[in-house]
Amino acid sequence: MSALLWLAAAIVLAVAEMFGGELVLLMLAGGAFAAAGVDFVWEPPLWVDGLVFAAVSVLLLVAVRPIAKRHMLNRPAVLMNTEALEGQPAVVTETVDGDDGRVKIGGDIWSARSVDPAAVLEPGTHVTVVEIDGATAVVWRA
Template sequence: MPVPLIWLIAALALAGAEVLTGDLFLLMLSGGALAAAASSWLLALPVWVDGLVFLLVSVLLLVGVRPAIKRRMQSGKGLLDPAKALEGKSALVLDRVARHEGQVKLDGEIWTARPHVETDVYEAGDQVTVVHIDGATAVVAKIV
């Protein structure tokens, strides 16, 4: 089997394994293996030179490229959590809301609800405000 093909297979295997980790480490090694495959194919140098190319390119990618990519990936605000978007909205009590029971209509959908203060009770027809979302339950308080 030709040496460039072995490096190419190693590059593909490392890139495939990166999908499982998501840390970008194996992807940088894959780039080094791809560079070694290219140098082996274009220059036809001894195998130890290919290994040296792999080592140098991998280290350069790990030190120079990986930190920048990781910073870029982690710097974004990301998407707003849909549950966070509901906090502060007004809701209509459909069924009596007490410690272990209740339903409210929130943003056109029916949600199970419980009061923010456990001793509070809200009757059907009351307007409440969503304090926060706890799983699939809206924690509500009376509008003042």
């Protein structure tokens, strides 16, 4: 019977972790799952269940939680919006000079200007986006 109580406690702790996100309650849920498993298999006295719960919970908190937190915080950077366009190839659709022009980047037409103010890039020229300045792509001949 106490195995079901440990299982219920583990489920409640795991669900509560969804609202906190600090991984403490999840580690306690792991301890409760371990206690439920021990109680289901061997049916020891209640103090043994408590000892298993405490030992597994502390082990998870000390050994697993720091590693899990590190992995949660060190996600690879995902470039979004205009940051993702830097370094992308483009094709000149209207003559680009140091002031104005148009390029096609990944199917979208952008206003553009050349990095080199003296350069004039004719339509059909393949260029690389160096940066996005407002709504203008700054390009360089590829």
